[in-house]
Amino acid sequence: xxxxxxxxxxxxxxxxxxxxxxxxxxTILEGEIYGLIGPNGAGKTTFFNxxxxxxPRDAGEVTFVGHPLKLGTPHEVAKAGIARxxxxxxxxxxxxxxxxxxxxxxxxxxxxxxxxxxxxxxTRTEEAAILRRAEELLHYVxxxxxxxxxxxHLSYGDQRRLEIARALAxxxxxxxxxxxxxxxxxxxxxALKGLIEGLRADGLTVLLIEHDVKLVMGLCDRVAVxxxxxxxxxxxxxxxxxxxxxxxxxxxx
Amino acid sequence: MPSVPSKAWPGMTLIxxxxxxxxxxxxxxxxxxxxxxxxxxxxxxxxxxxxxIVVGFAGLLDLGYIAFYAVGAYxxxxxxxxxxxxxxxAWAILPLGAAVAGLFGxxxxxxxxxxxxxxxxxxxxxxxxxxxxxxxxxxxPVNITNGPKGIARIDPVTLLGxxxxxSVEIGGITFTGVMxxxxxxxxxxxxxxxxxxRLQDSRIGRAWVAIREDEIAAKAxxxxxxxxxxxxxxxxxxFGGIAGGLxxxxxxxxxxxxxxxxxxxxxxxxxxLGGMGHIPGVILGGLLLTILPEAFRHGAGPVQQALFxxxxxxxxxxxxxxxxxxxxxxxxxxxxGLWPEPRHRRELSE
Numbered sequence: 001x002x003x004x005x006x007x008x009x010x011x012x013x014x015x016x017x018x019x020x021x022x023x024x025x026x027t028i029l030e031g032e033i034y035g036l037i038g039p040n041g042a043g044k045t046t047f048f049n050x051x052x053x054x055x056p057r058d059a060g061e062v063t064f065v066g067h068p069l070k071l072g073t074p075h076e077v078a079k080a081g082i083a084r085x086x087x088x089x090x091x092x093x094x095x096x097x098x099x100x101x102x103x104x105x106x107x108x109x110x111x112x113x114x115x116x117x118x119x120x121x122x123t124r125t126e127e128a129a130i131l132r133r134a135e136e137l138l139h140y141v142x143x144x145x146x147x148x149x150x151x152x153h154l155s156y157g158d159q160r161r162l163e164i165a166r167a168l169a170x171x172x173x174x175x176x177x178x179x180x181x182x183x184x185x186x187x188x189x190x191a192l193k194g195l196i197e198g199l200r201a202d203g204l205t206v207l208l209i210e211h212d213v214k215l216v217m218g219l220c221d222r223v224a225v226x227x228x229x230x231x232x233x234x235x236x237x238x239x240x241x242x243x244x245x246x247x248x249x250x251x252x253x
Numbered sequence: 254m255p256s257v258p259s260k261a262w263p264g265m266t267l268i269x270x271x272x273x274x275x276x277x278x279x280x281x282x283x284x285x286x287x288x289x290x291x292x293x294x295x296x297x298x299x300x301x302x303x304x305x306i307v308v309g310f311a312g313l314l315d316l317g318y319i320a321f322y323a324v325g326a327y328x329x330x331x332x333x334x335x336x337x338x339x340x341x342x343a344w345a346i347l348p349l350g351a352a353v354a355g356l357f358g359x360x361x362x363x364x365x366x367x368x369x370x371x372x373x374x375x376x377x378x379x380x381x382x383x384x385x386x387x388x389x390x391x392x393x394p395v396n397i398t399n400g401p402k403g404i405a406r407i408d409p410v411t412l413l414g415x416x417x418x419x420s421v422e423i424g425g426i427t428f429t430g431v432m433x434x435x436x437x438x439x440x441x442x443x444x445x446x447x448x449x450x451r452l453q454d455s456r457i458g459r460a461w462v463a464i465r466e467d468e469i470a471a472k473a474x475x476x477x478x479x480x481x482x483x484x485x486x487x488x489x490x491x492f493g494g495i496a497g498g499l500x501x502x503x504x505x506x507x508x509x510x511x512x513x514x515x516x517x518x519x520x521x522x523x524x525x526l527g528g529m530g531h532i533p534g535v536i537l538g539g540l541l542l543t544i545l546p547e548a549f550r551h552g553a554g555p556v557q558q559a560l561f562x563x564x565x566x567x568x569x570x571x572x573x574x575x576x577x578x579x580x581x582x583x584x585x586x587x588x589x590g591l592w593p594e595p596r597h598r599r600e601l602s603e
Contacts, residue, residue: 052473053472054469054472054473074469074472074473074475075472075475075476075477075478078472078473078474078475079475083473083474084473086469086470086473090467090469090470090473091466091467091470092462092463092466092467092470092471093466093467094462094466095459095462095463095466099459099462102459103459103460103463103471103474103476104474104475105456106456106459106460106463106474106475106476107474107475107476109456110456111455111456111457112457113452113457113484113488115455116451116452116455116456116457116458117447117448117451117452119451123455126456127455127456130456166474167473167474169474170474170475
């Protein structure tokens with residue numbers, strides 16, 4: 001059994017009178033692909049947004065690599081080692097693919113205004129390293145030949161890949177993907193599956209929200225199911241598939 | 254952008270020579286008044302480049318930018334005039350002006366961090382007016398700014414013991430005060446251009462553009478958007494502060510009416526008309542919007558006289574009318590500005 005990477009305890013979130021997350025607790029182990037599924041409106045993306053600091057939470061604690069995660073501050077969460085992509089792709093649309101990934105290096109580099117203006121050797125070395133790493137990552141996700149293209153002109157599948165490359169640039173321990181296969185055709189989905197499996201093989205832990213149940217079942221080591229903001233199951237895919245509560249949630253009573 | 258390619262050197266030398274002889278040629282051909290226009294062009298280019306950091310790079314719409322110009326100008330006026338009897342050297346006041354204006358930039362930025370677009374525009378507009386109204390009214394109970402009467406007899410900048418307001422003869426050419434100021438302003442404008450270019454192509458510059466493009470994604474990438482935005486406000490404001498100090502020393506007089514809303518709008522127009530976020534475009538915008546209205550002011554009367562035998566329309570009113578029409582035309586036909594970033598060109602070539 002591998003070590004615990006992320007441990008969420010009793011996370012709750014209200015939007016006005018609606019409780020979007022009810023006491024959600026889950027544990028992600030190092031090196032696994034952890035799937036989070038559920039019907040529309042079950043609270044998957046809300047959980048993501050609380051976890052990555054975009055929404056303040058109303059209750060609960062998250063421990064990451066043994067330290068409490070500072071929720072509510074996205075850049076602190078990123079610094080701790082959680083990177084994410086967005087359901088409706090959020091790239092820096094008018095920057096090139098390469099620049100998008102270079103922005104991802106911001107967190108792990110340190111040049112300030114004075115370094116930028118003077119371009120001292122330390123800053124130049126850092127810039128060169130940023131550039132090199134960004135190029136490597138573009139190649140890694142398979143769009144190395146598109147480095148100079150403006151992000152918004154990339155094909156849909158390439159935009160997804162670029163977003164993953166940008167997330168990887170922050171050197172995450174946990175990569176959280178919000179419906180990466182949404183809107184993809186079968187070929188693109190198969191390629192994405194290969195990419196995510198490659199990430200796991202390289203030692204990254206992946207948290208995956210997905211609607212495509214086939215993809216989740218084929219890819220994930222463990223799966224949690226949310227329904228109306230509550231976790232109703234957490235197990236290996238084979239068991240989740242046959243769980244009566246899960247079947248009820250998906251097919252209706 | 255790597256360092257300057259070698260084939261750019263002839264072009265840069267040409268620009269350097271043109272900048273160096275411009276005041277001599279213009280002064281001889283058109284008179285000192287036009288050298289003065291060039292001086293103001295350089296000042297406005299500094300301002301436009303400062304505002305470009307805030308609006309063009311970081312995407313934060315600031316309608317009160319002239320307040321930082323005012324802060325720099327009044328700081329200079331207070332520390333180098335008979336008003337308080339202080340006569341600090343310009344070389345001490347100008348950096349201080351940059352720092353104080355930068356501080357004001359942070360003061361403006363801090364409460365507006367959550368605002369974007371229209372809302373930010375309204376708050377910054379209010380901020381600009383507050384500064385002007387303070388300057389107008391801080392003559393009682395303690396007289397600090399001398400109110401609407403303004404502060405006069407401000408010390409000129411002194412270089413090598415020579416006040417720049419006085420003419421000097423070098424190699425048979427008489428350099429008047431406005432010409433000497435021209436060289437100072439152009440030199441500092443070039444420094445501002447240099448800093449702008451270096452910043453644009455840096456870790457900080459990329460973070461600014463990322464915030465402009467998508468603030469939430471920028472946060473998710475680990476950018477501390479609060480600090481990075483405050484830095485943009487501070488940097489932009491400090492350029493404004495330096496330009497303000499130069500303005501005060503050049504005019505030897507400041508009063509609140511130089512820092513009205515229309516001035517903020519003019520500087521913003523330079524940025525937008527030229528090409529937001531694109532430094533050469535912003536320089537072009539600053540140049541055009543300083544020189545064209547002046548040319549018009551001088552030309553409209555005589556042209557009407559020649560065509561109709563009398564002046565039908567007041568040149569001043571006509572100037573604003575044509576200015577408005579030009580703005581509308583540019584926004585309709587070149588919405589990205591006269592000289593926008595060549596992004597699309599880069600794309601076509603791939």
